[in-house]
Amino acid sequence: MRRGHRPSAAPQGRIRLWGRHAVTAALANPERRPAKLWATREAAHALALAPSLLPVAYADVTDLARLVPADAPHQGLVLDTDALPDRWLDELFEAAEAGGERRPIVVLDQVTDPHNVGAILRSAAAFDAVGLVTQDRHAPPESGALARAASGALEAVPWVRVVNLARALEEMAAAGYWRVGLAGQAGATLGEAMVPGRLAIVLGAEGEGLRQNVAGHCDTLARLPISARVESLNVSNAAAIALYAAATRG
Incomplete structure (x- = not known):
């Protein structure tokens, strides 16, 4: 490798991953x-x-440090790989049919920070969510930073990108999902809004929250019962709490 040269990215059509968890999970993924x-x-x-x-x-x-962004913790491993194949909503519904009725779907409305999306994928894997759904144009691409934040969960949790999030929520309703949107101004708490069976947890971007059209395609809105001393939580923290609530509902 030429000294002083830092490749800015993987070759076109590929992504570059780094770190022990991200790389080992990618190598173990047959896809x-x-x-x-x-x-x-x-x-x-x-x-x-x-x-x-x-x-x-x-x-x-x-030399490895020259292959990744400055200060990225590569842990001695850097991998160039093709991106994962596209996934579809029907695949998530089929997974539920196969015995995952209580496993929620996580829906993100314009959450664009790769570290937040990676952390949400990690929580989704930890609490056995059936998959993640985002809008294609307003979500981060696969990347080394996202995979690093996901700590291997990028390979474990199916990620479906859709053109129209409202239409995807309509398809979830048709498939029997109860759609709960998190909104700080909602009257009901998340625990009060939960139901048995199929559940979709819908979260909006930090600051802006859910867009009106997306909120309008939820069956109910709910808030986390946090102290008045804190205005809001980071979206990845809110997702982890919501996923725990879904996993422990009666």
């Missing part, structure tokens, strides 16, 4: 098509990869 792995010898040895499965370029820590 991924990895292209090239850079690794320190120590990190590569810990992976125990068959050499024929993937080209591995050995590098020292300093």
Whole structure:
């Protein structure tokens, strides 16, 4: 690798992942098509990869740092890979039919920060959500920063991107989902708004909240019962609380 050269991104059509959890989860995902792995010898040895499965370029820590954004914690592993294939709403509904009736769908309305979306994916995996749904144009793309924040959950939680979020919520209603939108001004608390069975948790962007049209396609709006000393929670924290409430509802 030429000294002083820092590639800004993976080659066109691919994404660059880094960090132990993100890279190992991607390599274990049969839907991924990895292209090239850079690794320190120590990190590569810990992976125990068959050499024929993937080209591995050995590098020292300093060289790996040139492949990723400044101060990104690569932990000795950097991977170029194709993006995940597109997923569809019907796949989430089929997963529910197969025994996941109580597993919620998480819907994000214009949440664009990759660290927030990654953290929400991690919570979705922790509480066994059936999938994540976002609008295609107002959500972050797959990226190393998002995958790092998700700590492997990008590979575990199906992520469906739709053109029209309101229409997707209509399809969820037709599939039997009760759609609860989180809104700080709502009269009911989240616990009061929960129902048994299929549930979609809808969260809006920090600050702006749910757009009017999206809120209008929810069956009910609910708030988290937080103290008046705090105006609101980060959207990833709110998602984790809502997912816990969904997992422990009666």
